[in-house]
Amino acid sequence: MISDKWYCVKEGYAGTAMPAPAVNQVAPPYKSPQQKYGLRSLSMDTPHVIQTRTKHLSWLLNTHPVIQAPTPNAGGDRASWTWVVPPSSDLESELAVEEERIQRYGGNDPADPPPKSPDRRASSTFTRDRQSRRFSTMTRASTSALVHPEEINWDGPDDPTNxxxxxxxxxxxxxxxxxxxxxxxxxxxxxxxxxxxxxxxxxxxxxxxxxxxxxxxxxxxxxxxxxxxxxxxxxxxxxxxxxxxxxxxxxxxxxxxxxxxxxxxxxxxxxxxxxxxxxxxxxxxxxxxxxxxxxxxxxxxxxxxxxxxxxxxxxxxxxxxxxxxxxxxxxxxxxxxxxxxxxxxxxxxxxxYAPVILYKKVKALRKADPAESKHLFAAYEKQxxxxxxxxxxxxxxxxxxxxxxxxxxxxxxxxxxxxxxxxxxxxxxxxxxxxxxxxxxxxxxxxxxxxxxxxxxxxxxxxxxxxxxxxxxxxxxxxxxxxxxxxxxxxxxxxxxxxxxxxxxxxxxxxxxxxxxxxxxxxxxxxxxxxxxxxxxxxxxxxxxxxxxxxxxxxxxxxxxxxxxxxxxxxxxxxxxxxxxxxxxxxxxxxxxxxxxxxxxxxxxxANSKFAPCLDLKIAKVIAQETEMQTVKIGSLAEGDADETGAAGQAEKVSV
CATH class of the missing domain: 1.20.1250.20 (MFS general substrate transporter like domains)
Structure with a gap:
């Protein structure tokens, strides 16, 4: 099961399972990577957008991330950070909710694609203090699953306005x-x-x-x-x-x-x-x-x-x-x-209709606090x-x-x-x-x-x-x-x-x-x-x-x-x-x-549809991969038992 593993993203590539890190590696509640860990800014060129079998997993990473120490990459010329999502009994449902929310309200209509940010790098990273402050505002007022740092969405999966x-x-x-x-x-x-x-x-x-x-x-x-x-x-x-x-x-x-x-x-x-x-x-x-x-x-x-x-x-x-x-x-x-x-x-x-509700929400935020909310937007108004x-x-x-x-x-x-x-x-x-x-x-x-x-x-x-x-x-x-x-x-x-x-x-x-x-x-x-x-x-x-x-x-x-x-x-x-x-x-x-x-x-x-999310097909692939991994694990355990039995037999012969 997914909840039995630690899912990490290294250099932006998802799906690597790894053992759970030590307890002292778990980060306190999230503010920002720079504030909590004293890290230097991530490289603008690092493709660190977190992707698993869902389109975006920013909420999981923002609410409880773990950052391991930098390790040299294969070439050894520079360090790369590894982001790890800690195990959770609710991870499966969180992934499902995130997938549905992105598919339903992420603006990924092939006939009406979402607007591209004029500063693509700035829209995908928290490298500036100003963006960190904006994100703090948004987490209080808006979504827990952001496609864009300034886009308003739901206040988590239990938002009563949803x-x-x-x-x-x-x-x-x-x-x-x-x-x-x-x-x-x-x-x-x-x-x-x-x-x-x-x-x-x-x-x-x-x-x-x-x-x-x-x-x-x-x-x-x-x-x-x-x-x-x-x-x-x-x-x-x-x-x-x-x-x-x-x-x-x-x-x-x-x-x-x-x-x-x-x-x-x-x-x-x-x-x-x-x-x-x-x-x-x-x-x-x-x-x-x-x-x-x-x-x-x-x-x-x-x-x-x-x-x-x-x-x-x-x-x-x-x-x-x-x-x-x-x-x-x-x-x-x-x-x-x-x-x-x-x-x-x-x-x-x-x-x-969720996009209209979120549009009304961002208008209310602008009215309540124009200075802090002037950069916020709803996907509806960007159409x-x-x-x-x-x-x-x-x-x-x-x-x-x-x-x-x-x-x-x-x-x-x-x-x-x-x-x-x-x-x-x-x-x-x-x-x-x-x-x-x-x-x-x-x-x-x-x-x-x-x-x-x-x-x-x-x-x-x-x-x-x-x-x-x-x-x-x-x-x-x-x-x-x-x-x-x-x-x-x-x-x-x-x-x-x-x-x-x-x-x-x-x-x-x-x-x-x-x-x-x-x-x-x-x-x-x-x-x-x-x-x-x-x-x-x-x-x-x-x-x-x-x-x-x-x-x-x-x-x-x-x-x-x-x-x-x-x-x-x-x-x-x-x-x-x-x-x-x-x-x-x-x-x-x-x-x-x-x-x-x-x-x-x-x-x-x-499977060939432009408008059908086909979430079941994505789930089927994940289940198939998990089944294959479990089969390999069982096979490895069986081989290990066989090796131990063989070693014990050799020991008996030597003893005799």
Missing amino acids: PQNWSDRRKWGITFVIVLMTVCATFASSAPSIATPFIVADFHTSREVGDLITSMFLLGYVLGPLFWGPGSELFGRRPIFIFTMSVYTILHLGLGLAKNMQTILVMRFLGGFFGVAPLVNAGGLIADIWNVEKRGTAVSLFALGVFVGPVSGPLVGAYIIEGGLVWRWVFWVMMIFSGTCTVMTIIFLPET DWSIGGVLNRTLFRPFQMLFGELILFLVTIYLSVVYGVLYALFQAFPIIFRKRGLTIGQNGLVFISVGIGSALGTALNIYISRNYPKLIKTWRGFPPPEERLLGAMVGCCAFVIGIFWLGWSGQYTSVPWYVPAMSGIVLGFSVCIIFISFLAYLVETYLMYSASAFAANTIVRSLFAAAFPLFTVQFFTNLGINWAATLLGGIGLLLLPSPFLFYKYGARIR
């Missing part, structure tokens, strides 16, 4: 708000579907134009992620949520008062554009506040919200119409729902704020990731097809059950089966994740993201079964209505657990870039969902429910191996 360190009660409250906003946004996508015939009759338009009420909303889902996903990484989560939810609420006023179909279609498009923000940014917010151990449950609840909304929409809409209210009340109910979510967002949703830089991070990054990240591209195609097929099957429900004489309200009740299935899928995923803490321990805090795909392996099989069940039982009116209705349980279960698994997979893979990954995924997925309703009615009418479902089931069969292939080859693909 969202990862907030109480579970507060985190679950934030999670509830984002899940409720997700339900609100997806509820609006399907709620007007039951009222569409009445809207068409009022405005004297065709059924095809009426189908655009759903499609235009989903087209808004296509454009919105280009702004709200990367925008939350640019300005923070909270302002994006408040702005989009406020506008989203006001737009329902226009829908309720609309005098023509054109107004409804425009308002629906804008509603989708602003309403998609929770779907895009939920993954990033969850990654902001939850660690890897509990993140799976939070993602499961979010994915459940994605399906509860579309399922409950037709049910509520059906009973509004059947209750004798005009179709406009569907939009009034949506306005009340979204207004409630907006108020909850303003009151209960704090900023969770490229030119028009080109902003466009790169907002509009271009999702597409850059979509077409440059093979994992994201393949996952997006798979989820988009599944999503489109699901919306096509939703269009088949009214056709199937209208033939059986169900009323509008009873037709809406059928969608409850999909909701039940979604709840079962969420429960199964939570059950499957029960062993995840063991994986976290085995993988030292960073298990492979592919472990999140176990639920999808079950779901992809159930998805195909549900499609064939619905199609062939729904075709014949002699089959009781509850038989095809029960297929909704299988469909809801399968699609929900597939989405939970793959959304968690994207979060674990891309971490701080998950909002941009979700944006790209939502854009393509919404295109499929917007296109399918435009031809689904004719598709099921012309081919028949059975053969149309058979064709969709064939697509499901072709996609069935996808989770298994991702599970087997995902790590190999991620």
Whole structure:
């Protein structure tokens, strides 16, 4: 284990294990090497940046370093200092925390690299008293893991301002708000579907134009992620949520008062554009506040919200119409729902995006002590704020990731097809059950089966994740993201079964209505657990870039969902429910191996990613090296025992 060794860096090269030095070599609490040891300044040319299997280990060295006496190098022309990290039972977790913090907040975005210091040597060493004083200020006010001596970060791994360190009660409250906003946004996508015939009759338009009420909303889902996903990484989560939810609420006023179909279609498009923000940014917010151990449950609840909304929409809409209210009340109910979510967002949703929090922190320090803090900065304010830089991070990054990240591209195609097929099957429900004489309200009740299935899928995923803490321990805090795909392996099989069940039982009116209705349980279960698994997979893979990954995924997925309703009615009418479902089931069969292939080859693909930290692959290398070293040590001990036995035998012979 790493904690059993002393890790040192000599001349800037890491990984050398050496015996623990004598006790008198251990340094007192850190102030500066010059102050504590009377050392001359380190050479400006000495590559002494400390690197182990993490990118930077400055915090460990700054908090408890040990410096051995200078020893001549191989050439003997000058002395070199050796920095040693003392052994600690917590070293493993410290390394893991340091790795995650650097990956999440170090500014190492390949599309937005951190600024280079004008004095590279001065930024990497404490050779001047002035820099030592600055560092003392920073250790009181900022981080314990600095990439740059003047960059503000967290006050150690237990900093209470770090969202990862907030109480579970507060985190679950934030999670509830984002899940409720997700339900609100997806509820609006399907709620007007039951009222569409009445809207068409009022405005004297065709059924095809009426189908655009759903499609235009989903087209808004296509454009919105280009702004709200990367925008939350640019300005923070909270302002994006408040702005989009406020506008989203006001737009329902226009829908309720609309005098023509054109107004409804425009308002629906804008509603989708602003309403998609929770779907895009939920993954990033969850990654902001939850660690890897509990993140799976939070993602499961979010994915459940994605399906509860579309399922409950037709049910509520059906009973509004059947209750004798005009179709406009569907939009009034949506306005009340979204207004409630907006108020909850303003009151209960704090900023969770770390770069923005740290930016506010450095502004507070500058205000409190301008003289001492004028040189401090946050990585957020050092970004490229030119028009080109902003466009790169907002509009271009999702597409850059979509077409440059093979994992994201393949996952997006798979989820988009599944999503489109699901919306096509939703269009088949009214056709199937209208033939059986169900009323509008009873037709809406059928969608409850999909909701039940979604709840079962969420429960199964939570059950499957029960062993995840063991994986976290085995993988030292960073298990492979592919472990999140176990639920999808079950779901992809159930998805195909549900499609064939619905199609062939729904075709014949002699089959009781509850038989095809029960297929909704299988469909809801399968699609929900597939989405939970793959959304968690994207979060674990891309971490701080998950909002941009979700944006790209939502854009393509919404295109499929917007296109399918435009031809689904004719598709099921012309081919028949059975053969149309058979064709969709064939697509499901072709996609069935996808989770298994991702599970087997995902790590190999991620290894070439520019945006995926791939911490598990780094941990795997360290474990392999440790295993090899232990094997060599055991072999050496065995050889030593054999030599002792041989020597004893020789002694006996001499004695005889």
